[in-house]
Amino acid sequence: MQNNKGPGPRQAMNGTSGRSLTKPQARIERIYQALRRQICLLDFPPGAVLREQDLAEQFGVSRTPIRHVLNRLGVDGLVESRQGVGTTVTTIEFKDLLDIYYVRAALAEAIGDSDPVPPEPGVFEALDALTLKCDQLGAGIDLRTFGEINIGLHSRILTIIRSRPLREVSDRLFYQTARIWFQILPRFSWERAVMELRHEIEEVRQAMARNDLKAVGLVHRNRLSTVMILLQQVLDEEGG
Amino acid sequence: MQNNKGPGPRQAMNGTSGRSLTKPQARIERIYQALRRQICLLDFPPGAVLREQDLAEQFGVSRTPIRHVLNRLGVDGLVESRQGVGTTVTTIEFKDLLDIYYVRAALAEAIGDSDPVPPEPGVFEALDALTLKCDQLGAGIDLRTFGEINIGLHSRILTIIRSRPLREVSDRLFYQTARIWFQILPRFSWERAVMELRHEIEEVRQAMARNDLKAVGLVHRNRLSTVMILLQQVLDEEGG
């Protein structure tokens, strides 16, 4: 146990933020992303209760780091803690979803105005894999796989955003709305949803191939628009 | 100590988020906002070390809630904690500031497209007070008062944003850049900075008076643009 020649400075890059994190902070970040993903894939559906003690045992830590994660998820609006009751996964109203989509649409346009980034190695293979995964989706509704593909596409789009603030805000807002499909697909054609997702993946791939960030942003924005139109219809029906 | 007829449901609205918070959560929110303000007014300048124990005694709580606050400030990028060293206030690079300003500008335009909100009572008086505070600024540089006016204007603009997500993101990004004046005013005319701030306050007031959200967003965006141009110049000088 002598000096630490090995790992160099005790920092590591991790996640979408790109900020440098110490080892324990990186662990919290991993748990945060894992839980966020589970929430957005409905492993923990809205209304589900997350017991801190259970999560602590599941991740092999004490309640303390778990509480940090839950607090952050609370700031994101994905969970809500109440003393004496528990921490429950939130339900998001259609109106709030639409508001978030407005912001996401504005940011999607901003993607095109930011500095271009050379495509990350393997990004095209990843997108092709997502297309394949789309094609393997049958006629039967498989929301979980749909959600995984959606998250995958989102992650690929993030890689071409050089601006860290734009990346962080986009990521945050995406996960705030990622569960939307579980709410609106009863009112939406499954085939059409899959078709539009597949279409976006292919168009994003082509735009990336010619380093056309503006096109990536617009393609993304267009699909957001179709969801916004649907959301607006739902709200009009409910309101009227 | 019997039943709780008094305060009704144990929730309270607080802060910019508009989310419902329990009593202890509201306390953490208050500490968070207080510390954030102090950081952005340079009561804690970049590089300053925030000792958890000191803050705990200062706010009359234990380290636990203080740690929640510091973690959140860390996610905001305002502080950085390292085990064995301490929690230090960050320095923000000009490049990062410019990236944030790009996003803020995009969101400022989005303000105009959101639902109109009737002016909050007292908002015009508050804006007039800010104008007066501007006029009382002399020729001598008083960055702290300038920062307070700037925060005040920001808070007033937030009140006309009905969309909670847009409000939260705007607030977050504002405080990430709020310290910018302490960095760029050496390169900027003090008189011009005050003049432009005063100008925005008056134009925002007029736009609010005629319920013209689009104008508020554009006025705000225009001032952001002047700062972006300056930032770009600084970056060009440094880079070239």
Next chain:
DNA sequence: TCAAGGTTAAATGTATACAATATAAGAACC
């Protein structure tokens, strides 16, 4: 039978002791 009140159990929130870690000072050695 129903309602009101008290009791109990369980969850989050807090405080604190302990562990891990990094920095700086000091001692030993060449």
Next chain:
DNA sequence: GGTTCTTATATTGTATACATTTAACCTTGA
């Protein structure tokens, strides 16, 4: 005298006991 290793100290990170709060259940009375 300079360098390197050790050691001390201060700080954040973790685990855990305790406090506070809520909700459900059970009891008791009319």
